[in-house]
Amino acid sequence: LDDQPHELKAGMLVIADEKKAVALAGVMGGQNSEITDTTKNVIFESANFNGASVRVTSRALGMRTESSSRFEKNLDPESVLPALERACELVELLGAGEVVGTGEEGITDIYPDRWQQTVLTLEPDKINHFLGSDIPADYMKNVLTLLGFEIDGDKVKVPSWREDVKTMSDLAEDIIRIRGYNTVEATDFKARVRPGSYTPRQAYRLRLVNLLCSLGYSEIYNFSFISPKFFDRCSIKADDPLRNTVVIRNPLGEDTSVMRTTLLPSMLETLSHNYNHHTEDSWLFEIASVYLPNPDETKLPDEPFRISLGAYGGDADFYTLKGAAEEIFGDAQIDGVKWKAVSDNPTFHPGRCADAISSDGTILATIGELHPDIAKEYGFEPSTRVYAGTVDFAKVFELADFAREYTPLPKFPAIERDFALVCDETVESGAICDAVIKAGGKLVENVRLFDVYRGAQLGEGKVSLAYTVTLRAPDRTLTAEEADKVSEKILKALEALGAELRK
Known part of the structure; x- marks a missing residue:
């Protein structure tokens, strides 16, 4: 045609x-x-x-x-x-x-394979379960009838012009398109998909970020590869294990040729950059991996986390960083951490450096004032004191206890006694606190250093340290006589350290 x-x-x-x-x-x-x-x-x-x-x-x-x-x-x-x-x-x-x-x-009718009517079973509960709906059975029957289906009890006879209807799901589709897809309420999957979450280490890292930011520090990120010359700039000894590095086979240059084994050089580079750009004060921290070679060269290096702290300007001093480290230990509920003075660390000023040691003898942190020669190497003026340190994230995380228990307020009043002591400058304040706690036993609730004084009248090499000791009994009100007895025990213990009351 x-x-x-x-x-x-x-x-x-x-x-x-x-x-x-x-x-x-x-x-x-x-x-x-x-x-x-x-x-x-x-x-x-x-x-x-x-x-x-x-x-x-x-x-x-x-x-x-x-x-x-x-x-x-x-x-x-x-x-x-x-x-x-x-x-x-x-x-x-x-x-x-x-x-x-x-x-x-x-009429000649050639119809060898006659149409066979499809008959389906109407199962309202199954259809509602399939659709996630709550449609009454009578409503379903009414809809299907209006669409040309024949209903006989629970049987549905499919008309000849609906060859697309073969199963229960086809009936459900017809019902819901008339009812309205917008009437189906959103529900969770029956096979719930597991939501993403942080690993315990990732969650603790985020916790530390929030903690240090709340203390006034700003987080920084540095490259994981550095120059081997940084070890010389930090005066790290030639036989120090930190110099045993993972060497990159195809580095971009000598400045990025080894993987760092300590975060300290990167922190000092960042502090120096800020100082040279006339930033008056800078309090920084970094939480990142270091890369320690595996003795078995066929295996990948260990990548433990470390925390690096650094500060200059403002009110920053040794105790600023020491306080930040103690906040980390306190948040992890690590008790019994003691500070020990260190004088042989070439990166830090002799006598202005200390290690934080756990009750099992593990070094958790090293904090100190940067050695003047190293500060000069990084471009700091002699009048600017720079403080830095590292905290062993992995060891702190291993010892951490995040379970919190409620402790009610004390029912009985406390008694405070002040002790102004004179001792040699070589005597550590931590040793004095330990002696007080040991001598006072369970009645000592707190020991706080509130004053340090040096003067000619004390004598050469002497220092005055003043402490407030808080005494409290959990089951009764302490009497003055009981407090006096505890004070006498404390003074005897301090005399053994060479500390006596200031006159």
């Missing part, structure tokens, strides 16, 4: 008589069977074709017609005979002709 020749191939369905094809099934009729002005007799043909076959033929021949677009969608197989009868009816109603063949004698 399009006045164009078309070459047919095997597999293309046609309508034909005994000699020739007269039409492409579901696509277009042929000129040899078209109606003309001289046509007197017409045979009505009503058929239903396989949608896939029609689409393949249509695409192969480049013939996209109204007929093909309909048949491609798989029409209702039971509509063939009603459509034929309606066409004949319209012929007579419109006066277009006379129908001479009707009924069983006038």
